[in-house]
Amino acid sequence: MNNASTHYDVIVIGAGSVGTPTALSLAKAGLKVLVLDALPSAGQGSNKHAIGGIRATHSDPAKIRLCLRSIEIFSTWKEIYGDDIEWHKGGYVFVAYREQEERTLKELLRKQQSYGLNISWLDANDLVKLIPYLNREGLIGGTYSPDDGSASPLLSIHAFYKHARQYGAEFHFNEPVMEMIVRGGKIQGVKTTKGTYNAKVVVNAAGAWAKSLGNLVGLTIPVQPDSHEAAITEPVQRLFDPMVVDIRPAKGSANFYFYQHKTGQILFCITPSPNIWGFDTRETSSFLPMVSKRIVEVMPSLQHIRVRRTWRGLYPMTPDGFPIVGWSKEVEGFLLAVGMCGQGYMLGPGLGELLTRMVIQSPLPQDDEILSILSPYREFAGQEKLK
Template sequence: MKNYDVIIIGAGSVGVPTAMSMAQNKIKVLVIDALASPGQGQNKKAIGGIRATHSDKGKITTCQRSIEIFSTWKEIHGDDIGWIQNGYSFPAYTDEDAKKLKDLMKIQESFNLDIDWLTPKEYLKIVPGINEKNLKGATYSPRDGSASPLLAINAFYFKSLEYGAQYKFNESVLDILVSNDKKLKITTNKGEYKAAKVINAAGNHARQMGQMIDLDFPVVPDSHEGAITEPVQRFFGPMIVDLRPSQDPDTEDSANFYFYQNNEGQVIFCLTPKHLMRGTASEATSVFLPQVAKRMVELFPKLANLKVRRTWRGQYPMTPDGFPIVGETKEFPEFINAIGLCGQGYMLGPGLGEILTRIATCELTQDDIDVLKHFNLYRDFSGIEQFK
């Protein structure tokens, strides 16, 4: 049986950058994943957006660090991961949404988020051709951006190998036990491993991992669909997030939707269904594309002639309040969660990886402690993430 300092369950958006950070800090780390290579769960279904434009300190500061890592990766390490600093924008078409966004800006600015309120005229300069009818203005956070999930996770993976991280693919975790020497023993379909600490970064399967040690975590996956077009010359700047639920009978089952143009010129888009599709089924539906296409063209007519290359369906492992669960468990302090990322594991992952490293080495800063209060497993889950 091989012994490690830390075993990470899940080689995805959180597990791989965490392994990279830990190995860089000379921690002997093993990552176990049931799939054949890194990022084959929900990471490859991410649309690539990376924002610090959230509604609480935990997500804002964690994603600010993630943005630093993504945005400087090529300069520091030489790999092109498709990073562009195109920003995020939330246009408001009702007085209620405008007030909500402006009120939230006060919170965001208190945590040093770079965000501005743009008038309709100013917004049209960065999104020329967007529907002007009833446009009240928009928030715009220019430091947010996007990168390729495929290129990024592979860059993190190979860098983690360079630092000394080890991986076991095609291995399913069957059991987790606390052994006599107080270490955690992981049994897979291929072997047994021990570690002083285990990090649960299992995404859709996080709840099942907890149940192996008689803990039940409130994480339930629900499905969202995305799509990508052919590449075209760049014709707008930021990610556009339309907060309005649909009022059209043809698209009434849709809440907000969002889209952007990536570094290769492709438009990537996603929609939040009003009635959630619980579970892990990943077959694309026939409902998504007609719904989202109609809404997108009404908002931004220039999109009408783009050809859609493919659609797909992935999961958001959700918590009741839309905030992640990160940190130690009271019953087993050696068992650390990084779960319930609510579809934002890709953007939170690199920043969380560094915090998880400091949890493992008992080197948490005061800022880390403040962040982890927002992600505490033992909160009452009565709050709500405003723009999840």
């Protein structure tokens, strides 16, 4: 018979951008929480590959509301908990150098403002006043959301982990899940390489590995990893504040984005086109020439800044670009929080609170709409506009 220490209210699988803040929220609510991860410490999966952008500038109310709450948590973290997670309220700018992008951004702007976002259209003159180093040639304008920002994924995940433990959450690392215990269609617990743990609720927050975890209970979860590459420069004096996003497609990339971190380094990334499916995270020789050319076209003054390193991480993608969040109908007690499509870092804190409300059955009025949009049983049609 298992002793009392193997019994938990909730088992969270995955100590990453979603699982760790979820553990904190659950533990704060008074629940006994166990977090299991196959890797050596918190944030060693996709979290450590994130570049740190945090925005509520999305095209649907589900992600907007979750990220607005996440921004509240990130922006007040130091004040409330005392940890410096390098939060910087720099905002986001989506630039338009062609009429196609101008139309897209202005159409989205009306929807975003209707959801209560603090976002506006700036013409070329005002945009250059905001970001003086932007290339003025061909610039039409862009959207600006001043309340968005950035922080350090590594410092954030450590802060979530530290305080989750202080509230009583247990973390077991180097302990992959081998079996899900299901009886009568209900979750009973999990078996790992090191033991058996009982709980009536198991949260799948396994990121790029969510599909294989679903297979353990006979579910096919439509999440597959897409490899994205990023880079960081040497630190330099403050040149600009907002994250700059250019949604123009080009050979090898659907879009690209870059920003200057609070500590001075410039981080940048592309969305590859076509997708690079699979778990390969080796750097490539093609990324840096491709993305450097695009960045220098938008901000020529960056051309002489030295790049320190590049890396690749995994975006857990869904067919429509939206996360999958909700209870399994097939296996009672199996809660999905997967398919963040590269936005787990910005969604994680707000999503962790939503998952906690689901577990303790204490919903907020807006939760039904969020869960309807992100339902595992929705039709996976269309595409999210600002992936």
